[in-house]
Amino acid sequence: MAVTDYIVPASHEFAANFLFDEYGLNPFFAADRRVKEGSGSQRSVFTDQGGEWTVTLYYQPSNIVYPGERLPSGTAWRLDEVREFRMTIARHGEEDPVGEQSFNAHLAPRWPGMEAESDDGTTHQISVPDGLEEAVNVHVQGSNIEFDRYRRLLQKAASAVDIRSEYFEELHEFSNVQDAERYVRVNRDDSGPVHARDGPIASMGHLLEHDRQGYRKVVQDDEDGHGNTLPGYYHTVTLGPRRIREAFPTHALPKEVKHYYAREAGNLPDDSPLAHPKVGVSYQVSRWDETLGASPESLERLERELDQTLLSVLADAGLDIAPERGNGPFVDDAYFETERTEKGPDPVSLDLTRIRSSQESVVIRHLADGLSPIQWESLQTLVTDGGEVSPTDIATEHGRHVGSVRRALREIDDLVEREYGQVSLRSSYIAELVHDAVEEAREATRRAVEAGSKALEAAERGLGDQMSVFVAWAAKHGVDIDDALSRREARMMLRFGEPGREARRAVREGFRIWKAADLPPERFRTARIRFNDGSAASAWRYLEPG
Template sequence: MKTVTLACHEFDANLLYSDDGLAPFFAADSAVKNAGGSKSASFSAEGEQWRARLSYQESNIVHPGNMTPHGTEWRLETMREYRIKVYRDPAEDPIGQQEFVAHIAPRWPGMEGERSDGSRVEIPVPDGFGEGVNVRVQGSNIAFERYPDLVARAGAALGIAGRYFRDPHPMTNIQDAERYGRVHRDASGPIHARDGPIASMGHLLEDDRSGYRKVVQNDDDEHGRNLPGYYHTVTLDERRVREAFPDHRLPKEVKHYYAREAEGLDEDNPLAHPKVGASLQVSLLDDDETVRWCDLDRLRRELDQTVLSVLADAGIDVAPSGGGSGPFVEDAYFTPKVDESGPDPIGLDMTRVRQSQESVVVRYLADGLRPTQWETLVTDGGEIAPAEIADAHGRHVESVRDALRDMEDLVHREYAKVSLRSEYIAELVHDAVAEARESVKRAAETTAKAIEAAERGMDETMSAFIAWAHRHGIDFQDAREARLKLRFDDHTDAGKAIREGFRLWKNAGLPEERYRQARVRFQDGSVGDAWRWLTPG
């Protein structure tokens, strides 16, 4: 499948080198001293012009004495570390954001660092690494795989043999990486909408209390100006990522965000339009897990597939044709070319996940929850022990546990605690319980309809429609005697919801004309007939 080619943004990695021991570090020291403290140079790479500047900084590494533990003679009196700033020639990069810093520090087993209070801490060195250097690269807007070559070319231009940095050690690890595309602000709304893919992943792909997920929805910039979608993100750990992307294993942050100055810019400025990106979240990996240099291709594929899937789920054309850029906006580092080299987007199908969770709740409503089960569900939204439920409601703890065993797909049990499986299910249950308490009659009639549908062999399809109807306020209990009614708070996405309901209605084997004649009413008092939203054009 053809898709737009995304761009590299932030990157952070520890490039490790041990083939030449500490020689690269000593070479950097000599180059700095020979240049009187700093040195600048220019070089070319892949037809581009680059500049580099070598300097030094003080180090907290404890001096090894005359010799390292591995027997390497150490003649340097002062402990220093070295920095190479590498950046594209300003004539080729007037924005000046295609750059990185390479921080060169020595490594040997057993080395220590000294804290500001005088205490010492061991600096970890990979097992079997021996002696060498760690080159911490932190940059932006450069293809990830180019960093070692650019470090080597910059080193050679500054008087440090380039061969030292050609082949990173297998223990080289990646700390951060982001891929992005820039989308026109007029097209990006569905991405950060309340029911868009970012919010949906945060609220649906979760167990209530286990693992990690975080949703940020900020629509005001640093100056207090309102800019919808200014900074919207969802961060998901490994397990939650796999719920949407079954073959992914890396935790990520998915984000829709604007530049700080976006609100005051003209529309023809690329920075007036938001980026949609995905970035690696190393802090959410287990302690024994690391993203190695050999994982780079997989990392890039996962990031690209995540971004493309989010765009596609929001209705963005990820492969604009006809020679134009479609909904995308070109900037200095992102050119929306379409080719076949990227991964196919995955259908996130948040609607399917949402309907599945709704159907679970509806099924339990239809089956008739026992009082013990209602008591199990109606908590403060957090987690609670079965024994606490039993004590609070005068039940035997075993009856509570029996109720929980019957509700495996509605609740999550772990370490003697119970919680609802997702925030979305929690909202549905809360609404259902509140409604049941206010109107037992309506709950009973809804249950009767679900049971009647099950007896007619339409349990799954009818459950899905009943769930949809419950969400949108269809007066379904009077469906045979009166005209169907669809109630909405506002007009936003009403057409999409009406068409979704029509599909479920047909799947349930119900007469199409009855749905087409349904009355649609909005909170502002406006009304219409459903067929108006079902007619193309």
């Protein structure tokens, strides 16, 4: 097997609007004729790619306003009422025991100026593309069928119920895809890294998503709906076009990446495919202002982007996407089989660690270089205000001139985004880093004030200069001064932020001040040091050379 033989995802959900205008309303009139000839419906069977399919044609009431005897184009309307038609097209039950390889095709007429009536009796005009005279719109919605098979199956199904297949040959350019998903099924013992708190799903939402503007959705639900905890039950991240391009520079389609189980998964044995989760990527039409066509080229692009995203997520989680023996981490089901191909897209290295490091370096650089008071004020507002924030809002809150705020923001444009008069931090991860920095600055100010007051208090109590210095040092680093000066506790406790060089320097400084104040050295040397991350050590270890 070649190195480039990657696993082939399967098609799951799909929905599209197929618009046909080459034969005007002839497909609609033909469906009406066949339904009437069959006393309300028609049924038939046909074959495609060696498999047997069933089709049922039937009608439904319509809320389209009756157009009168003639349409605006002059076409005679000889029907007593307006109906709409549906075809249910499914794989034959003997070949699809699961019964989930099927789709429904809803056929409705289109002409300029057509109207629909709402339940309250009011009417509204139905949107019809400019320049379209008469046509039929076929909305298809199904699952577990390859995207490029829907139109061919529609044609064969129509022919099977005696409607000319050529009616559904040429797509109008306004045809469009509404929903699509590609997936693989992964062994639940292997899928944990996909939905882990530091896995690709959570990381993409954390690192790539804007901290407040636009659509942001990260879901991490581990409850299966039956009161049971099932890790990874429903974890998703949805990213719009701008964010998706940060990870996939050649992509534009908004997508949702998800790890999810069937509702009954927790009660199924390991040998049932449904006991294992799906990892899928779906197209999210509502997340952008553009449309994706339904032409063969558009469907090829759709499948390529979905598959590349899916393979990249799996690879980032450490799963073998090109297993040489057996199924690797994958589980076959009724519609997904562990197959490999050289024709699929190569996965993209998400390199979320690089993105994280890059964002950290941006924050650290600005903090190291020093931020102006206006920049600090702006960042404080952005991390504490959850709504929309404009430069004017920041200026008003802090009594600044709005021009000064705008200039200050321009100098930190790798931390913030300014768009349409609104300001926000570039990602939720940057927001967290900035929030921590702001809180640390506030805490440092509080400690400085407290240290100063403790030193004054010591001076007022008649303690020596060195003792006042130690009291200030203790207040700065969170040392309980009463405990430090008494023997109520067998061992003194010192509290610091993070372990490392800075902590070592602070401990040694404190020890020098402690001895200068004529306090017993052994009490300090035997003190216990605790850090914010929960770790601990004895003070003497930080006083040794090294």
